[in-house]
Amino acid sequence: MTRVTADVTFLRDYNQALVMAVGRTARTFERSTVVEATGLTPQAVSKVIARLTADGLIRPAGVRRPGIGKPAVVYELVPDSRYAIGAHVARRTLRLVLVDLAGTVHQSAVSPLPRDFTPEQLLDALSAGIDTLAGIGDQRGRLTGLGIGMIGPLDHANGLVRDAHGLRHWHDVPLRELAEKHLGLPVHLDKDVTAGITAEAWRHGATFGDAALIMVESGIGGGFWLGGAAHRGAHTNAGEFGHTVVDLTGPLCVCGRHGCLEIVHHHAAEAGDIAHAARVLAVGVVNLLQTLDLAHVVLAGADLLGHPQTYLTAVTEAVQADARRAAWLSTRVALSSLGADVIAAGAAMQVLDRHYGIPELAHSLIVGS
Ligand SMILES: [Zn+2]
Secondary structure, three states, X not given: OOHHHHHHHHHHHHHHHHHHHHHHHOOOXXXXXXXXXXXXXXXXXXXXXXXHHHOOOEEEEEEEXXXXXXXXXXXXXXXXXXXXXXXEEOOOEEEEEEEEOOOOEEEEEEEEOOOOOOHHHHHHHHHHHXXXXXXXXXXXXXXXXXXXXXXXXXXXXXXXXXXXXXXXOOEEEOHHHHHHHHHOOOEEEEEHHHHHHHHHHHHHHHHOOOEEEEEXXXXXXXXXXXXXXXXXXXXXXOOOHHHOEOOOOOOEOOOOOEOEXXXXXXXXXXXXXXXXXXXXXXXXXXXXXXXXXXXXXEEEOHHHHOOHHHHHHHHHHHHHHOOOOOOOOOOEEEEOOOXXXXXXXXXXXXXXXXXXXXXXXXXXXXHHO
């Protein structure tokens, strides 16, 4: 984005995003609520409210009559005014969800993907899957786009899958562009774990501090929410949490190093010792806490959710016992509030965020100020 040409649009979108953020967190709001929450002028807020009402994103929900002063119109978000589809592309499955503007998941469907699937096979599966979401025909006009949470490494900014772990046909595949052409929808591509942590951040709202989503599913990855935004790293390759070493003399990992968290965990899980596998994961989580000082750790992924209590207990205990933390250093450990839908739902929310949320540049300005 070039600032010179984008300033007017940027400011308009930015103000709109601030009002939408209020609408998403408060059940109802009025002009004065927004003025107070955002610091915008009453005139600016009136303009944005008029535009959002005309677009059908918010609607009047009554009038409040204070004891003194003029009656005030009360507004609310219109959740079904816009939808987005989220896709979670795993090694053997494709999960699709339909999410509304308020972040509610309306439908969720899983279909198998062929072993070692090609980009063409994924595009066909996406196309077929989207068509089977019920009522999608009626919602077409309200569909903002498709978000894809995919196995990395990938280049989020350019919509390029670099070398998806364990998938032979995925080397420098411009998936975003291919999917936009194939499906006729705007597409947003991100790493699965980054999409996942976005979903958790949406659901928790402003109270969500620095956090990590740990996903155990085929491999182990971490999605990070730092300073109020998703953290992707210098090359959008952050999150290779499974390839941090926990045993210098451990088994050889696919990445070429010995004793990575992922391979040590895998050996324990393969041997059927889930309790030990969970403790291995917990060691990695404590390493993360010591490095990043996180407020929340969210546990997710099909393999982990197969034994939710074992993992939750192991990680919670390790966080309390192993990280020698003072009472003022508290970290909440929880299972994903969206269960198996978290990655797909987060991918959909990223699409809604891109169109109706705080633009990323603005976000970093707020956080950085
Ligand atoms: Zn490794």
